[in-house]
Amino acid sequence: MNSLAKLLEAALFASARPIPTDDLATLDSDASPAAVHAALEELREHYNVDGHGVELVEQGGGWQILTRPEYTEAIERAQLAARPHRLSGAALETLAIIAYRQPIGRAEIAEIRGVDVGAILKSLLERGLVEVTARGEGLGRPLLYGTTPLFLEQFALRHLEELPRVDELTIALRPQAAAAGASHLNAAEEAAAPEPAASAA
Amino acid sequence: MNSLAKLLEAALFASARPIPTDDLATLDSDASPAAVHAALEELREHYNVDGHGVELVEQGGGWQILTRPEYTEAIERAQLAARPHRLSGAALETLAIIAYRQPIGRAEIAEIRGVDVGAILKSLLERGLVEVTARGEGLGRPLLYGTTPLFLEQFALRHLEELPRVDELTIALRPQAAAAGASHLNAAEEAAAPEPAASAA
């Protein structure tokens, strides 16, 4: 490895959080951005080709060395490190809404989810995955929430734009299930005759 | 590297403390002590011969991967030169309140901002922008905060009187705080709830 790659490796090893490319560039004032990129590429190659227990990934707004997934179980079993708790479905839903609609207030999130989100918001705040980013206009000037860099990091995203755009989401509900055979139940029919207690499976 | 060496590398990387040889042996129940030693030796060799930014050392009752000393200085320097940090909107608001209302206590700031400011105050203290300048009178003799010389330096001000006068702020804040002065229990609550019937009491 060249000396810049070694320096970057040392810095990345020392950091628990992803390091943005710009910050890596400040490690050596003589190195051009291209040289930094080349060195990062060399490092990544080295870990992959040479067969290492760790790898270099770009996510969470920067570069980070992480252990390879195949060793996770053994490490956890030996109690040398522990995986964070999985987030509940409710917490994930709340995060998804905040990620797309930020800055967004509590009432609006509740509206989309159909349930109150006070307790979940609190725990997401405590976990550092969301933060108060502004205050809304309306009555009481509600707090508005947004996602944090830690959110990107914990969901292996390079940046928010990596999430699919809303119009890219398939809306799997829309295209009709002709095959489902249930489609004969149109509105008019139903209005005419209330459903029999069918499907009482 | 052989697979045991890769597993050890991942474990050493992920662990929060040096790992004793015995604990490393628990990672793979099939591995003999001799195999573990051989794998550690392979890992050490790999880091040394191949030219890495890190090395494997045995100290502190166990094994750990450390950055090579020759890179320490560059990493520390880089952290100083890292991209200038920006204060969040919430931190700025808190700083503004302290600048214009000092000395002021946490509860009072929280009341004006409508949210608790404990974490923000802590980070402003750590950054050396504010400091404890006095203790208040009332219950528990709360700490009162004011700005530091570093704060002046940051804005290239010689003294506080050079801060642009915001009469509005001092005027608007004082009576408001005085009226609400009873320092309601809900200071930390989310929405700055309208004071009901304050004057009717």
Next chain:
Amino acid sequence: MVVAGGGLMTAPQAVLPASGDYDATFIVDVGTYNGPLDLLLTLIRDERVDIDDIPIARICEQFLRKMHELALNDAAEYLEMAARLLRIKALMLLPRHEGDEAWEDPRAELVRRLLEYQQMREVVDLLERRGEDRRNRFARSWFPTITAPPQAPLALSLAELLVAVDRVLRNVRQPGLHEVVPRALDVDGAIAIVRAVLALRAQARWRDVVRADAEPWEVLSALLALLELARRNELKLTQHQPFSDVEIRRELAGEAA
């Protein structure tokens, strides 16, 4: 195509145990469903019906049954949805005229919300995959050489500080907008009036203690005063028939006490 299966619902820990030995707290607490919209969407998927033409009666019935099964009858959010479904069902049964242009499908708003929710679920699936991937990798947690990381310099201008001042000001003024000074009730005053009236005569009427043009707070004060005095046995209230005048009679026992 029907609704894509939510990864969450099929995640092992989110599934109800196959045996029937789960208790109610497990169901309500863990929440097999992340809310009424989730349940509704699952029913639509399971029943394989068209989101644009939901057979509302059938889905409503299924929804109510599921609520009952899962002991969700006390959950306000589910109750609210059940009420909404029943209302839509009723609206669907109303006769409508041929070619009625103005007719608006009562299900429209619900469908919009379901689609929005479904979109969000797709993102959840993605986050779940990514999050699981990241969870299976450890980052460095041992910092051997570098202790407390020094602080990066601050990027902060006076202009930004003043903008913050402005924000604070706008926030602070907000409570002023709601300044409502309610007229406090004066029960003590009303008690004094009633006592004064009863001191003059043993029996009085409502109109004797409340002026005809009394404001609401005065009426309320008088009412509370009468009830309070009745409680103290100083007087007795009688009304011979509904809406007739209330009779206020001095109570001798009260005087003696």
